[in-house]
Amino acid sequence: MSLKMDYSSFPRDCHTMDTLERQLICPICLEMFSKPVVILPCQHNLCRKCANDIFQVSCGPSRGTTLGSSGRFRCPSCRHEVVLDRHGVYGLQRNLLVENIIDIYKQESPLLKPECPTCEEHEDEKINIYCVTCRVPTCSLCKVFGEHQACRVAPLSDVYEQHKSELTDGIRTLVASNERIQALIAELQNTCRNVEDNCKARKQTLCEKFERMAGILEERKEIMLQRVSYEQAEKTRQLRALSEAYEARVEATSKLVNTALQASEEPQVPLFLQVGR
Ligand SMILES: [Zn+2]
Numbered sequence: 001m002s003l004k005m006d007y008s009s010f011p012r013d014c015h016t017m018d019t020l021e022r023q024l025i026c027p028i029c030l031e032m033f034s035k036p037v038v039i040l041p042c043q044h045n046l047c048r049k050c051a052n053d054i055f056q057v058s059c060g061p062s063r064g065t066t067l068g069s070s071g072r073f074r075c076p077s078c079r080h081e082v083v084l085d086r087h088g089v090y091g092l093q094r095n096l097l098v099e100n101i102i103d104i105y106k107q108e109s110p111l112l113k114p115e116c117p118t119c120e121e122h123e124d125e126k127i128n129i130y131c132v133t134c135r136v137p138t139c140s141l142c143k144v145f146g147e148h149q150a151c152r153v154a155p156l157s158d159v160y161e162q163h164k165s166e167l168t169d170g171i172r173t174l175v176a177s178n179e180r181i182q183a184l185i186a187e188l189q190n191t192c193r194n195v196e197d198n199c200k201a202r203k204q205t206l207c208e209k210f211e212r213m214a215g216i217l218e219e220r221k222e223i224m225l226q227r228v229s230y231e232q233a234e235k236t237r238q239l240r241a242l243s244e245a246y247e248a249r250v251e252a253t254s255k256l257v258n259t260a261l262q263a264s265e266e267p268q269v270p271l272f273l274q275v276g277r
């Protein structure tokens with residue numbers, strides 16, 4: 001008995017999934033088969049509930065949800081057409097092997113039980129299509145009878161692929177922009193190092209220039225101080241010489257005054273006149 005199925009629309013990362021688990025996914029609800037599981041003449045399996053859902057929808061709203069109506073049914077995996085009798089999908093053979101495998105699988109890995117969100121409007125109805133108009137995932141009944149009747153819908157898997165590719169593009173863009181920013185940061189750090197080196201060199205040049213100028217100034221200072229000292233010595237020498245000359249003159253004058261005073265005290269007229277000459 002074949003368990004072959006079409007996974008092209010399966011919206012999960014199949015590579016990471018256990019092969020067995022992948023074999024147990026319903027092509028309609030994209031969840032692990034829920035019992036009862038029916039097998040079509042083309043050997044593809046479906047949840048009976050899912051098969052009934054699409055059978056009822058394909059029959060049109062006028063048929064309602066009446067069970068057990070005859071009609072044509074297309075396998076969602078291979079498009080093979082099956083003519084159903086008055087029992088509808090309830091007339092299809094159950095695949096007990098698959099049901100047993102699911103039981104064992106669920107016992108073995110209770111944590112792997114896939115959670116399946118259901119419609120808030122239609123209890124037990126799985127979210128299995130996407131309303132493009134309202135941008136929300138919804139159920140087929142909402143599209144056929146409910147609030148999304150007038151809306152444009154798309155298969156969940158298509159929207160998933162589209163969103164995923166948008167996300168991938170977004171990630172790629174972010175990574176690329178991060179790389180650009182990293183390059184910019186590296187450039188800035190490089191510039192920073194250059195500025196540091198440049199300023200260091202300029203500081204050194206400035207210091208050298210100022211040291212040279214300070215040397216020149218020191219030399220000049222010495223020369224100018226020496227010049228002042230020389231001038232001081234020269235002027236002092238001249239002034240002392242002048243001062244000594246005047247002192248000599250004062251001494252000579254004093255001697256003359258003394259002589260004159262002595263002469264003026266001479267009582268003898270002839271002697272006075274002799275001295276006074
Ligand atoms: Zn199903």
Ligand SMILES: [Zn+2]
Nearest residue numbers: 042044075078
């Ligand atoms: Zn098929």
Ligand SMILES: [Zn+2]
Nearest residue numbers: 119122139142
């Ligand atoms: Zn619904």
Ligand SMILES: [Zn+2]
Nearest residue numbers: 131134148151
């Ligand atoms: Zn809508």
